[in-house]
Amino acid sequence: MRGARTAARPAPPFSPPSWRGKGGRPALRLARLLAAAVLTLGLATAARAEFAPEFRQLGLGVDAATLATDGYEGFACGTNGGPPGLTLTGWADYMKCAPEPASGLHEVYAEYGTRIGRISEMFREQFEEELWLQQYGGTRMANFPVVLSLLFDDAGIARGFRVVTDTRAAIEDRGRAYLLRQRVMPMYGDGEWDCIDRPPKPGESGVGDVFINQVCKKTLDGKYVRIETHFFRRPGQTGVDVNGQFVPGEYDSLTRWEVFDASLPAAALPA
């Protein structure tokens, strides 16, 4: 008889016995669960899609544990846009990098295109001219040699993206490094930039008539974008020697492009 009753009211094939054991209305519970699953999936998708990447697949919100290392090499702890520090095996090693004092984020440096870069460099050294491949070689953006890094929080989620033109690049590359901003700023729209032109400090001077020490900031789509540009001579840099001869490369020329999650505490965001 019990068997006949069971046969008359078969349990849904997808309903686990434990649901029935807890009592209540299975259909309603199922609906709630489905709704929760849809919501969770939606939120997860939204979280992933919240930030558009800044470069290739690199950008805010990416997870160090799942971020592909293919195409990247030379992983190391970043040094605030400087030379690489402790060698790493990939993004997932972010916790080996000491947190930055202000933001508490862990900076991971990476390179790409080094093989073509080396070939281009050898070509340039031997023939003293640029190989057409050079723009595809080395860690370059828009043909500017750069230092690239992602900044991860303790959970391994990228909350910062940093690109600084490589100040150790050849003179001709370094000389035009300040122009990278012309390629970056339009990516975030031309209007509503909050820019400050810093006046020269004692001993600083322009390169000819040009003195640029500018910081531009903008918040959009949950991102805090900051672009710092330098093109000036530091104290002691004159561009000519005591004999009046031209000395190339005596100036500070760089673009520092940083993007942070705008939801970070204000103290964590660079001013």
Add this chain to the structure above:
Amino acid sequence: MIRRLALAALGALALGGAALAQGDPRADFLSGASKSCSACDLTSANLSRRDLAGAELADAILVDAVLFDANLAGADLAGADLSGADLTDADLTGASLAGARLFDTIFFRATLNLADLSDAEGQAVIFRHALLQRAKFDGAVLPFSQFEDTRLAGATAIGADFRGSSFRAVNMRALDLTGVVIIGADMSDTNLRQAKLAGADLSRSDLLRADFEGADLTGVDFSGARLLTANLRNATTTGAVFAGTLMPDGTTRPP
């Protein structure tokens, strides 16, 4: 009993409070709360772009530290160990590096005007493109270092040892290099006009096209050096040794 326990607890709290007030100099320094960390172990520390002007880092261990673009103007780094450290683009104007250890240290395009590097010790230091005007290298021992494209106006290097180093095309006009040791160095195309080189050892160095016009070369050892097409006009060469030297006119002096 309860009173004793309470007193002990109070004592422990007071001690803990005192320890907290004293703080950890290294942690405070790394967090940016302090600029004082003498004799601290800061091996491999990332101090890039940090404002460390006037920092007290005497005898600190900064081996393999990254101080890229850091502001170290007026900092006290006397006796510090900066071996393997990268100070590219750093500002060390007026900093004291007296007696510092500088093995494989990178000062590429750094500003070291008025810096004191006297008695510094190291090897293969990279000073390329650095500003070293009125820097003091007296008694420094820095063999196999690179000084190409540096600015050395007004610098002194009395009794310093730069053997095997490269000074190619550097302007060393009127520098006081009395007793300097630059054995086996690349000094081709250097401008040494009116430089004070009395008692210096330039043996086996490449001095191709070097300009010594008006320089004091009293007692300088040029043994085995290449002085081809060098300019010795009005230079004081009293007591100078030219054994086996390839002279400006292409002749070789007997060894």
